[in-house]
Amino acid sequence: MEYEAVIGMEVHVELNTKSKVFxxxxxxxxxxxxxxxxxxxxxxxxxLPVLNKAAVETSIAVGLALNCSxxxxxxxxxxxxxxxxxxxxxxxxxxDLPLCYDGFVEIETDNGPKRIGVTRAHLEEDTARNVxxxxxxxxxxxFNRSGVPLLEIVTxxxxxxxxxxxxxxxGLKQTLxxxxxxxxxxxxxxxxxxxxxxxxxxxxxxFGTKTEVKNVASFSGTQKAIAYEIxxxxxxxxxxxxxxxxxxxxxxxxxxTVSQRSKESAHDYRYFPEPDLPPLQVDEAWxxxxxxxxxxxxxxxxxxxxxxxxxxxxDAGVLTAARPIADYYEAVLTAGGExxxxxxxxxxxxxxxxxxxxxxxxxxxxxxxHLAGMLQLIADGSISGKMAKEVLEEMFxxxxxxxxxxxxxxxAQISDTAELESxxxxxxxxxxxxxxxxxxxxxxxLKFLMGQIMKATKGQGNxxxxxxxxxxxxxKH
Amino acid sequence: xxxxxxxxxxxxxxxxxxxxxxxxxxxxxAEMTEILTxxxxxxxxxxxxxxxxxHALEHTNVFREDTVLPSLDREQALDNAPSSDDEYFLxxxxxxxx
Numbered sequence: 001m002e003y004e005a006v007i008g009m010e011v012h013v014e015l016n017t018k019s020k021v022f023x024x025x026x027x028x029x030x031x032x033x034x035x036x037x038x039x040x041x042x043x044x045x046x047x048l049p050v051l052n053k054a055a056v057e058t059s060i061a062v063g064l065a066l067n068c069s070x071x072x073x074x075x076x077x078x079x080x081x082x083x084x085x086x087x088x089x090x091x092x093x094x095x096d097l098p099l100c101y102d103g104f105v106e107i108e109t110d111n112g113p114k115r116i117g118v119t120r121a122h123l124e125e126d127t128a129r130n131v132x133x134x135x136x137x138x139x140x141x142x143f144n145r146s147g148v149p150l151l152e153i154v155t156x157x158x159x160x161x162x163x164x165x166x167x168x169x170x171g172l173k174q175t176l177x178x179x180x181x182x183x184x185x186x187x188x189x190x191x192x193x194x195x196x197x198x199x200x201x202x203x204x205x206x207f208g209t210k211t212e213v214k215n216v217a218s219f220s221g222t223q224k225a226i227a228y229e230i231x232x233x234x235x236x237x238x239x240x241x242x243x244x245x246x247x248x249x250x251x252x253x254x255x256x257t258v259s260q261r262s263k264e265s266a267h268d269y270r271y272f273p274e275p276d277l278p279p280l281q282v283d284e285a286w287x288x289x290x291x292x293x294x295x296x297x298x299x300x301x302x303x304x305x306x307x308x309x310x311x312x313x314x315d316a317g318v319l320t321a322a323r324p325i326a327d328y329y330e331a332v333l334t335a336g337g338e339x340x341x342x343x344x345x346x347x348x349x350x351x352x353x354x355x356x357x358x359x360x361x362x363x364x365x366x367x368x369x370h371l372a373g374m375l376q377l378i379a380d381g382s383i384s385g386k387m388a389k390e391v392l393e394e395m396f397x398x399x400x401x402x403x404x405x406x407x408x409x410x411x412a413q414i415s416d417t418a419e420l421e422s423x424x425x426x427x428x429x430x431x432x433x434x435x436x437x438x439x440x441x442x443x444x445x446l447k448f449l450m451g452q453i454m455k456a457t458k459g460q461g462n463x464x465x466x467x468x469x470x471x472x473x474x475x476k477h
Numbered sequence: 478x479x480x481x482x483x484x485x486x487x488x489x490x491x492x493x494x495x496x497x498x499x500x501x502x503x504x505x506x507a508e509m510t511e512i513l514t515x516x517x518x519x520x521x522x523x524x525x526x527x528x529x530x531x532h533a534l535e536h537t538n539v540f541r542e543d544t545v546l547p548s549l550d551r552e553q554a555l556d557n558a559p560s561s562d563d564e565y566f567l568x569x570x571x572x573x574x575x
Contacts, residue, residue, distance in 0.1 A: 018543050018544070018545050019543050019544060019545045019546070023530050023546075024541070024544060024545055024546025024547075025545070026545045026548065032551070032564065033551075033564045033565055034551050034555065034564060034565065034566070035548060035551050035555050036548050037548055037551075038546075038548050038549050039549070040547075043530070044553060048542040050543065051539065051540050052540070052541055052542075052543050053540035053541065053542060053543065054542075054543035055543070056540070066506055075531050075532070080492075082494055084568040084571055106550070130571055131565060132571065136570065137570050138560065138567040138568065138569060138570055139565060139566070139568050139569070139571045140562070140565030140566065141565055141566040141568055142564075142565060142566075143554075143566070208504070219522070222557045248510070270492065273531060273532065275532070275533065277539075278532050278534055278536040278538070278539050279531045279532050279537050279539050280537065280538060281537040281538055303551045333504055406530070427510065452543070468554045
């Protein structure tokens with residue numbers, strides 16, 4: 001029997017507001033433990049939460065970017081459970097009226113584009129962080145994270161493989177970063193992905209029993225964990241076994257999902273409307289003003305790069321993968337760079353330098369204007385492409401302009417016809433043998449003579465011009 | 478209103494992490510039944526055509542601006558904790574991995 005996988009994802013993303021969702025404490029991740037805390041986020045009696053407007057607006061912006069409808073009316077609810085990361089014994093979340101619902105993310109698959117339905121995106125508060133010291137009989141609790149605004153984005157069970165999950169997560173992260181909604185730093189936990197995975201006989205309408213895979217530290221880890229889990233479930237079923245509904249984690253060393261011991265008492269969160277927070281009303285005008293403030297999104301920008309700059313879909317995809325790269329590229333064009341050479345240099349040599357130096361493009365010392373200036377020097381024949389590589393390295397290290405470096409280092413290409421002619425004549429006189437060979441139709445001799453001229457110019461002769469002059473002079477000879 | 482069952486009281490106690498003795502279970506069965514019977518009176522009203530109330534107050538959209546305000550000193554924050562070290566609130570070791 002053939003099986004197919006049915007996967008839905010839940011992604012929790014911390015919104016990058018300055019202050020927490022219900023109080024004025026800072027959201028700074030790097031603060032020492034329990035220094036961004038106040039009576040509200042510590043859950044002290046008698047305090048009242050007040051909703052951060054920026055968290056709501058960012059949530060709506062994300063919803064719109066994910067093609068969601070925005071609820072005209074929504075509200076906050078209490079989700080009740082006991083855990084040491086939750087001071088109040090309830091989390092303020094949204095239950096039946098999420099802020100955003102019914103959207104989609106489009107991903108690329110081998111069979112063309114595919115839409116992954118977004119069921120809902122709702123606003124809630126993050127919980128405290130628990131710290132475990134090996135061997136200690138106690139666990140520490142850091143409430144700095146308690147109350148950081150969190151958007152939970154839930155998909156339909158539309159994802160069919162680990163690869164599709166990876167594409168979905170990448171696309172989602174790209175959109176969130178374009179919006180500036182979150183830094184999506186998985187290591188710091190600002191983006192956390194969980195997958196609900198089940199398998200069923202291909203074509204069947206019923207869902208199989210699902211397992212939940214969570215606490216995976218990277219997108220590629222999530223992809224591997226899902227692929228593993230699909231194979232594991234199919235193997236269990238083929239042997240006549242049953243899938244146990246459980247939470248599983250990913251063990252990087254074993255390359256396997258492992259059952260996470262947890263008391264799976266049936267959850268009963270007893271949601272009820274949060275009495276301390278009045279409902280939310282998002283009218284059309286507000287929604288529209290947020291829609292108008294949205295930046296150009298990755299998919300549209302990729303499209304435009306192809307149409308406007310004549311780039312291939314691949315190049316347009318690479319250049320729009322992250323907003324800072326796309327912004328940089330367009331700044332180079334604004335400064336006079338030509339579309340295709342600029343694309344090649346940004347994706348090629350500049351990217352290589354950035355990777356080697358572990359630097360982000362927004363911190364790069366090569367100003368877009370300077371890269372445009374370098375492209376200009378190549379275009380007008382002042383430097384060769386080979387020299388440009390060297391110049392770019394210097395620009396990257398020093399932050400100087402290409403023109404300045406070329407002057408300082410005397411790198412300029414010799415494009416002075418008279419000068420090149422006299423060198424060519426000298427080379428011809430000094431090498432009667434190869435000249436004779438050339439006359440007898442030996443192409444290799446021409447290359448040798450070219451090489452001699454380049455050597456005489458210390459590699460600075462404009463190759464195109466040298467070739468022209470040499471052939472002309474040889475024919476006169 | 479039917480009498481609240483023993484199982485219902487036990488389940489609610491379990492969710493609230495309370496341990497009840499026999500006498501208290503019976504007492505709560507009676508009290509909860511009484512409360513529900515009282516609230517049940519509302520069902521006598523015809524509310525078809527009445528929109529559900531989302532909140533007791535008529536306010537909507539009460540917001541604060543995204544401004545960082547001073548937090549407590551850590552010493553103050555940890556002051557009332559039953560157990561703490563210099564940095565963290567301390568709780569009995571959590572066996573479940575997070």
